[in-house]
Amino acid sequence: MPKYRLRYAKFGPARFASHLDLGRALGRALRRAGLPVAYSQGFHPLPKMAFGPPLPVGVESEAEFVDITFTEELAAGEISRRLNAALPKGLAVTGVLKLPPKAPSLMSLIDRFTYVFLFTFSPEDTGAWEKEKTGAFLADLWQKEELPVVRKKKDGKQGGEKRVNLRPFWYDYNFSFIEQGLLQVAIDVAYGPRGTMRPDELLPFFPPAWRLQKVIRAQAWSRGEPVLPVAVHRGQTEGV
Amino acid sequence: MYNAYEPLFDRVRKPGRYTGGELNAVVKDWEKAKVRVALAFPDLYEVGLSHLGLRLLYHRINDQEGFLAERVYAPAEDMEEELRAAGLPLFSLETRRSLAAFDLLGFSLQYELSYVNILNMMALAGIPLRREERDAAGTGFPLVAGGGPGSFNPEPLAEFFDFFLLGDGEDAILEILAVMAAAKEKGKSRAELKKDLMAVPGVYLPEFYRVEYLPSGAVAVITPESGAPPVIQKRVIPDLDRAYLPEKDLVPWLEIVHDRLALEIMRGCTRGCRFCQAGMIYRPVRERTGKLIEGHLAKLLENTGYEELSLTSLSSADHSEIAELAGRLVACYTPEVAISLPSLRLDAFSPELAARLQGGKKSTLTVAPEAGTDRLRRVINKNLTDEEIIAMARTAFGGGWQRLKLYFMIGLPTEDQEDLEGIVALARRVYEIGREFHGGRARVTVSVANFVPKPHTPFQWRPQAGLEEIREKQEFLRRRLAGAGRGLAFSWHEAELSFLEGVFARGDRRLGAVLAEAFRLGCRFDAWPDKFRWDLWQEAFAATGLDPAFYTTRPRPREEVLPWSHLSAGLSTDFLWEENRRAEEGIPTPDCRDRHCTGCGVCMVFDLPFPPAKRTRAGGGKDA
Ligand code: SF4
Numbered sequence: 047m048p049k050y051r052l053r054y055a056k057f058g059p060a061r062f063a064s065h066l067d068l069g070r071a072l073g074r075a076l077r078r079a080g081l082p083v084a085y086s087q088g089f090h091p092l093p094k095m096a097f098g099p100p101l102p103v104g105v106e107s108e109a110e111f112v113d114i115t116f117t118e119e120l121a122a123g124e125i126s127r128r129l130n131a132a133l134p135k136g137l138a139v140t141g142v143l144k145l146p147p148k149a150p151s152l153m154s155l156i157d158r159f160t161y162v163f164l165f166t167f168s169p170e171d172t173g174a175w176e177k178e179k180t181g182a183f184l185a186d187l188w189q190k191e192e193l194p195v196v197r198k199k200k201d202g203k204q205g206g207e208k209r210v211n212l213r214p215f216w217y218d219y220n221f222s223f224i225e226q227g228l229l230q231v232a233i234d235v236a237y238g239p240r241g242t243m244r245p246d247e248l249l250p251f252f253p254p255a256w257r258l259q260k261v262i263r264a265q266a267w268s269r270g271e272p273v274l275p276v277a278v279h280r281g282q283t284e285g286v
Numbered sequence: 287m288y289n290a291y292e293p294l295f296d297r298v299r300k301p302g303r304y305t306g307g308e309l310n311a312v313v314k315d316w317e318k319a320k321v322r323v324a325l326a327f328p329d330l331y332e333v334g335l336s337h338l339g340l341r342l343l344y345h346r347i348n349d350q351e352g353f354l355a356e357r358v359y360a361p362a363e364d365m366e367e368e369l370r371a372a373g374l375p376l377f378s379l380e381t382r383r384s385l386a387a388f389d390l391l392g393f394s395l396q397y398e399l400s401y402v403n404i405l406n407m408m409a410l411a412g413i414p415l416r417r418e419e420r421d422a423a424g425t426g427f428p429l430v431a432g433g434g435p436g437s438f439n440p441e442p443l444a445e446f447f448d449f450f451l452l453g454d455g456e457d458a459i460l461e462i463l464a465v466m467a468a469a470k471e472k473g474k475s476r477a478e479l480k481k482d483l484m485a486v487p488g489v490y491l492p493e494f495y496r497v498e499y500l501p502s503g504a505v506a507v508i509t510p511e512s513g514a515p516p517v518i519q520k521r522v523i524p525d526l527d528r529a530y531l532p533e534k535d536l537v538p539w540l541e542i543v544h545d546r547l548a549l550e551i552m553r554g555c556t557r558g559c560r561f562c563q564a565g566m567i568y569r570p571v572r573e574r575t576g577k578l579i580e581g582h583l584a585k586l587l588e589n590t591g592y593e594e595l596s597l598t599s600l601s602s603a604d605h606s607e608i609a610e611l612a613g614r615l616v617a618c619y620t621p622e623v624a625i626s627l628p629s630l631r632l633d634a635f636s637p638e639l640a641a642r643l644q645g646g647k648k649s650t651l652t653v654a655p656e657a658g659t660d661r662l663r664r665v666i667n668k669n670l671t672d673e674e675i676i677a678m679a680r681t682a683f684g685g686g687w688q689r690l691k692l693y694f695m696i697g698l699p700t701e702d703q704e705d706l707e708g709i710v711a712l713a714r715r716v717y718e719i720g721r722e723f724h725g726g727r728a729r730v731t732v733s734v735a736n737f738v739p740k741p742h743t744p745f746q747w748r749p750q751a752g753l754e755e756i757r758e759k760q761e762f763l764r765r766r767l768a769g770a771g772r773g774l775a776f777s778w779h780e781a782e783l784s785f786l787e788g789v790f791a792r793g794d795r796r797l798g799a800v801l802a803e804a805f806r807l808g809c810r811f812d813a814w815p816d817k818f819r820w821d822l823w824q825e826a827f828a829a830t831g832l833d834p835a836f837y838t839t840r841p842r843p844r845e846e847v848l849p850w851s852h853l854s855a856g857l858s859t860d861f862l863w864e865e866n867r868r869a870e871e872g873i874p875t876p877d878c879r880d881r882h883c884t885g886c887g888v889c890m891v892f893d894l895p896f897p898p899a900k901r902t903r904a905g906g907g908k909d910a
Pocket of ligand 1: 556570571878889896
């Protein structure tokens, strides 16, 4: 049965939806759209969907992915059109690609994410943080060999903790001022079996004067190439 | 939308409880609305949004031009702390406005142990709790109203509320809003508006009723004033097929308690269980026809995409077309959409269909004997015999189910040791049958609730079992069921919770002081056993000098003026008293849909044909 890879954005009211919430929301949207999605067997069949790496709750994203199996061939444009008409506010399909048989899974494909942090400043700090000082601060942070955080162990029954160095998971960065007092910092983060970091783990290392407005997962990468980039796939890709 | 609440969302658990933006949520133009309503549920989002009635009213109001409804649920403790720390008012989900900005704040009164949350929600929005304080403040604050079963004795809330609506709300709410719109347009005062509301049938304004008490503490007399009607009659939608039904429904992001599409296929129940308040106050029985249900479900599924739908009512298996209807729905929608029936009777369906409706044979099947012996079941008019229950268990286990839940109550009128022994014997017997079929995999859960006498039922005069008695009975059952086998589990309700529920269920206006004090002491979410603070409640009773036993363990004589005697569910008091007497003698009263009218009176009051909607299936059957 044909399988399609969908790229979608998650924002606004959807940003607090957990991975499970999202699965339900998408399953319901597929049914509303009347798309011929394939179901698993059994008493409680579930739509055949495989999501990419989970997004931390509260973070918006322009680079989410899900592979969906349908029972029949459909034009990529039709999938995105019908699904977008049915999705709740906060979810939007931005690209669809038909997958060749045996295509690698999203989890094995994605090895890097770009997170964009948007910061503002209090009126008294706005002037102080200009390009040079910001650049110097980030360069300094980049030079560090240790960025230690303490993680709670997931299923540690006794609530165990673990010290982790974030620095090896930080691949790249750049920054710009969208306007005076509105700073955008893009951070590239490793993803994969050797580990990753959540965007919020980095926040304590930024100056207290920087006020976080939002974090966006802006791009997902596989071996240096963006995964299903929006520009190429908006609607017209079929049977790649 | 980065408003003042956004930073709070990042810090609380399950922010989706507060952010709104669900599919099919309605955000109307605030400025264009003549009357703005905040529909409030005094429990968490997951509980409140699961409630069908409020969803219905939400769409009912928003479907009308000029009216607007938004929603609000009780904030969890973490959100309450954040709101207090930030100095921000409790807000609506749709446009994040303070509850104080609305014209009407309407609470759903589903259970007594949510009443303190009501006070908390008002306080968090800066709305004065007491009606008189709001009146004194002029026209600025919303009218505070209530609806749902709690309206049939809202007296403990009387000093906080402006009005209550008794009975079906679909049409009444629009009449209320029309009166409010007209008053607003004409610039009428709050007092004038309330006089106007008095003319809407079903609307009860407690301030127009003076209550005097006897030295014993019982009510002496309830006197209507300023031309208020002596009795408030509940509202009844006579024909459900012509009643309002929205064609879309909210689809939440979060997983809620009843996370499925629900359609009410029938309202009311005439089985006449003497302990059951819902079975009394929602009479008479009215059905939606199968055809209408099917057509409507198709639209709702198209607009929501839900993966499960539930045909709800007090006893869905009693719907006269249920087997055919369920069969057609199963054929049409399963397995992608699951179909469930809240009260299943195995004898009414083929085993395959029953399994489908029950979510598979892996699920737990519930049978509700309610009491331990045939005798006590005749007392409460739950006319099932031990033999029938055992036969049902045999059918269930034999049909492939491995898990059975037996639902009982303790503290019922006339209950004695033999009845408790009966629970044990029945549970053991059912468990044995389970083992016959499934060996060590058989599971039987004995769930035991504590009986709470409710207003407008034949047992409204009966004493409630005291704390000690309940604890002893629970202890007895625990001891006797403990050694009966690994697969036999016993679960019970906290005695104190049921006791407090009983206080407010049959309480009077003086209990408002206890509510206010408990709120001040920090009680919240009393229906949640892990949040319930019996110590604080005892302190609240002590501080106000009221004795909880007066409202619970005391038998009430026939002549006593009950605090709700000016509020009518359409049932004749003579009928209720006669049912109470028959209970004493263990005489069953048949379902009026099976035979003839048994004289509760509701059909006469509302000028409806009776007996209502006769069941067509032969035999009537027994319920589970
Ligand atoms: S009035 Fe008679 S027929 Fe109507 S609900 Fe009551 S008992 Fe049944």
